[in-house]
Amino acid sequence: MSAKEVKDALPLTLDEIVKYGIEKAVEETPDLLAKIIRKLIEVDAAKFVSEVPEASDKFMDLLWEGIGALSVKSRELMSELNSERLMSVLKRTKQINVNIEASDSPLRGHFTISQGKLSGGSGLLPFKEQDFRFHGPTAILLKLLSGELALGFSNPELLTDGHPGFAPYVSPIIQGISRLIKSKH
DSSP, rough: EEEEEHHHHHHHHHHHHHOOOOHHHHHHHHTHHHHHHHHHHHHHHHHHHHHHHHHHHHHHHHHHHHHHHTTTOOOOHHHHTTTTHHHHHHHSSSEEEEEEEESSOOOOOEEEETTTTEEEEEOOOOGOOSSSEEEEHHHHHHHHEEEEEEOOOTTTEEEEOOOGGGHHHHHHHHHHHHHHHOOOO
C-alpha cells in the first residue's frame, strides 16, 4: 500500500478493529499492534495524526486496550507488575502515572501502573497526577513503545520528566509493553 492508501485506510481500519473487539483482534493477531505502529512510522505518523487528529485518540485507546488485554496473559509482565519491589512503592504511592506526549503532533496518551494492573488511554493525565513523562518526536515515541528504541541516555531525542526515582520502576514496564507489542510475551 502506498502512504496515501495507508493514510486513507487507517482510520477506517481502527474503527473496524474496535467494532470487531480489540481484545479478540490482538488475541487472534498477536502482532497487530506492531503492524499498526510500523504503518504509522512508514506514513510519517506526526504528519498523519496532525492531518487526522481523531486518529491519534483512536490509536492510543486501541493501543492501551490491546496492551491491557495482552498484559494479563504475559507471565513476564505480570511478574514485574506484581514484583515485591514495585509493590513496595505502590503501597506508598497507590499508582504510578506516566504520560506520553509527542512534540511534533497531537499524539498524546498515558498509562497507569497500580496494584498489579496496567491501564491507559488517549490524552494526558493532569500535570499534578503525572509521576513520569516520556516526550519527543512522534516516531521516537512509537519506536519506544515498539521496542525499537533503547531506554537511557543514548537517546537524546527521547526526553523524560518526573521524579528520577520512578525511572527504575517505569523502565521494566515499558520494556514489557514493547515485548507485548512485538508479540514476544
